Amino acid sequence: MxxxxxxxxxxxxxxxxxxxxxxxxxxxxxxxxxxxxxxxxxxxxxxxxxxxxxxxxxxxxxHAVTFFADNFEASGAAGATHLGAPWEMNKQVFTPGGAYVGGYYPGATFGPNAIVSGQGGADQGEYQGKLYPDYDGWWGDWTDNKVVKTSLLVSIVGLTAENIAPGTIQMDFDYKLQPNLGPNTSVYSFAKILSSDWSQTWYTDWRQLTGGDWSHGSNVMSFDGNQVGANLQYGFMVVSSNYEPNAVFIDNVTISNVPEPSxxxxxxxxxxxxxxxxxxxxx
Known part of the structure; x- marks a missing residue:
C-alpha cells in the first residue's frame, strides 16, 4: 500500500x-x-x-395560552373607586395574637382599590390598578394593633384538563410599591389551587414584593389535570396595622397556561x- x-x-x-x-x-x-x-x-x-x-x-x-389579561387602559379614566369584575376583594382582620375578628370573603367587588394615572413607567401605559388597606368597618380601633389583610384577586372556577391543559399556570405582572411603607406593612402576590367547595387549599405560591420602582413579578403553579373541579386564585395582598400607609400599584397582569411538552x-x-x-x- x-x-x-x-x-x-x-x-x-x-x-x-x-x-x-x-x-x-x-x-x-x-x-x-x-x-x-x-x-x-x-x-x-x-x-x-x-x-x-x-x-x-x-x-x-x-405554546402558552393567555386566558386573562388586564392593563387597566380600558377603564378610560382614573378615579374609579373599585376595579370591578372579575377583580374581587377579600378582607380578614386579626387580633395581635392571631385570632380572627371579621372581614368579607372573595366575591365582593367593592373595597379599597382604584384606577389611577400618572404612576406608570415606560411599559405601564396611562392607567394602573391600585390596592390599599381597608381600615373601614366595625372591627374597632386600628390603633390597638389589629392586623388587616386586604386582598385583590381573580378567581377561576372549575379547572379541568379540558379547559386548561396539564402543565403550569403562571401569573405575570408589573408592580410598584408605595414609598415609605410602615414598619408593620408588607405586600405579597399569591397563587392558590383550592378544592371545588373552597374548603381546602391544595397548593399555594406566595411571593413578597419589595423595591420602590416598577418591577416584574410572577407566580407559577403546577397543574397535572387531576384536580378536576378545582378552583384557581391569583392576586395581591397588603398586610397593615395601626393605620400605616400601604399600597401597591399593578399593571400588565396576565394569567397563562403553559402545557407540558408532549x-x-x-x-x-x-x-x-x-x-x-x-x-x-x-x-
Missing part, C-alpha cells in the same frame, strides 16, 4: 486566500478528497438547524439530537 502523501496546494486561490490550514488535499492512489473549513461550517450549520427545529417543535407544542415533541427533539451527533462525527 502506497504511503499517503500530504500535499499543500494553492488550488483554493480561485477564491479569496484562506490559508494553508483551510485548504488541504489528502491523496491515496488515484482517489483525491478535498475537505475545507467551508464544508465543516456547512455541517455545523446543519447541526444547528436540526437542533433549532427540535426546539421549535417543542415550543410549538408548549411525548411526540420530545421524541422529535431526541431524533434531531441523534442526527446532529452523526453529522458531527462525519464532519
Amino acid at each position: 502506497r504511503l499517503k502523501r500530504l500535499i499543500f496546494s494553492n488550488l483554493c486561490s480561485s477564491q479569496e486566500p484562506i490559508g494553508l490550514s483551510n485548504c488541504v488535499r489528502f491523496m491515496s492512489g488515484d482517489k483525491v478528497t478535498e475537505k475545507t473549513n467551508h464544508e465543516r461550517n456547512m455541517n455545523m450549520k446543519n447541526i444547528v438547524s436540526l437542533i433549532l427545529a427540535g426546539v421549535a417543535l417543542m415550543a410549538n407544542q408548549s 411525548t411526540a415533541s420530545l421524541l422529535g427533539f431526541g431524533v434531531a439530537g441523534l442526527i446532529a451527533t452523526r453529522l458531527r462525527r462525519r464532519s
Whole structure:
C-alpha cells in the first residue's frame, strides 16, 4: 500500500486566500478528497438547524395560552373607586395574637382599590390598578394593633384538563410599591389551587414584593389535570396595622397556561439530537 502523501496546494486561490490550514488535499492512489473549513461550517450549520427545529417543535407544542389579561387602559379614566369584575376583594382582620375578628370573603367587588394615572413607567401605559388597606368597618380601633389583610384577586372556577391543559399556570405582572411603607406593612402576590367547595387549599405560591420602582413579578403553579373541579386564585395582598400607609400599584397582569411538552415533541427533539451527533462525527 502506497504511503499517503500530504500535499499543500494553492488550488483554493480561485477564491479569496484562506490559508494553508483551510485548504488541504489528502491523496491515496488515484482517489483525491478535498475537505475545507467551508464544508465543516456547512455541517455545523446543519447541526444547528436540526437542533433549532427540535426546539421549535417543542415550543410549538408548549405554546402558552393567555386566558386573562388586564392593563387597566380600558377603564378610560382614573378615579374609579373599585376595579370591578372579575377583580374581587377579600378582607380578614386579626387580633395581635392571631385570632380572627371579621372581614368579607372573595366575591365582593367593592373595597379599597382604584384606577389611577400618572404612576406608570415606560411599559405601564396611562392607567394602573391600585390596592390599599381597608381600615373601614366595625372591627374597632386600628390603633390597638389589629392586623388587616386586604386582598385583590381573580378567581377561576372549575379547572379541568379540558379547559386548561396539564402543565403550569403562571401569573405575570408589573408592580410598584408605595414609598415609605410602615414598619408593620408588607405586600405579597399569591397563587392558590383550592378544592371545588373552597374548603381546602391544595397548593399555594406566595411571593413578597419589595423595591420602590416598577418591577416584574410572577407566580407559577403546577397543574397535572387531576384536580378536576378545582378552583384557581391569583392576586395581591397588603398586610397593615395601626393605620400605616400601604399600597401597591399593578399593571400588565396576565394569567397563562403553559402545557407540558408532549411525548411526540420530545421524541422529535431526541431524533434531531441523534442526527446532529452523526453529522458531527462525519464532519
